[in-house]
Amino acid sequence: MSQDSEDRTPSRGIRHLVGKAVHLFSMINEGDRILIGLSGGKDSLLLSLCLKELQRRSPVRFELQACFIDPTNGEWNLSPFMEFSSLLGIPLxxxxHATFSIIEARGxxxxxxxCANLRRGILASKALQVGCNVVALGHHLDDAMETAFMNLLMAGRFKSFDPAMTMSRTGIRVIRPMILIREKAIEGEMRRLGLKPMAPACPLVEKGTKRSEVKDLLSSLEAQTPGLGGNLLNALLSIPSPFGWGKPHENP
Ligand code: SF4
Structure with a gap:
């Protein structure tokens, strides 16, 4: 991806949803040092732009760094990542890591x-090493809905990952500021900003994964039931933590 001096400011609508998620789930505190998981996919690229813009506008002061875990174990061309992070002024x-070989071999x-567990563990260790207390991930609302459906179908419970949580072993907070944004809106924003993903292609994508099956199922359900996305979001927000994103039930 060639970067230039074009304006890369995220739209007001995208900024609004990021600000809403950050506020709703108390994601960022004064003095936080945030490590962005920069995979080079559309989600983490837009996340980096949004957090940079939030840093510029917010009265809450926080620092940003980024980490790219090269899943090809050193075979990937890093120059687009260097260019992107230097354009934003975010240290990279x-x-x-041999993520792709490991997940292929494990079958x-x-x-x-x-894959997500491996990456999250690596990011948490790196965050501790570079003096960060928060890891920011680019998961969006479609990711959350797919996870809830996968859990429903395979584990018998409607539960997604948390928008913000603290890892018990390291004490690192994990935040997902894009959690209220639909994937299509991210794709549209990438086109508007003239940004192209620069992530290494996962070898499993063409073979199909359970997640891609659930994604197809959800998109066909949504085509038949307009409003399904909003209903699923409401369900997640109205179920108390730890299963949903609502406030935990208070003891009477
Ligand atoms: S599609 Fe590939 S890279 Fe993405 S989470 Fe799954 S295994 Fe990892």
């Missing part, structure tokens, strides 16, 4: 879950 760390039925 690169970690080489898991749900490789995305293993």
């Amino acid at each position: 760390t690169v970690v080489n 898991e039925s749900n490789p995305c879950s293993l």
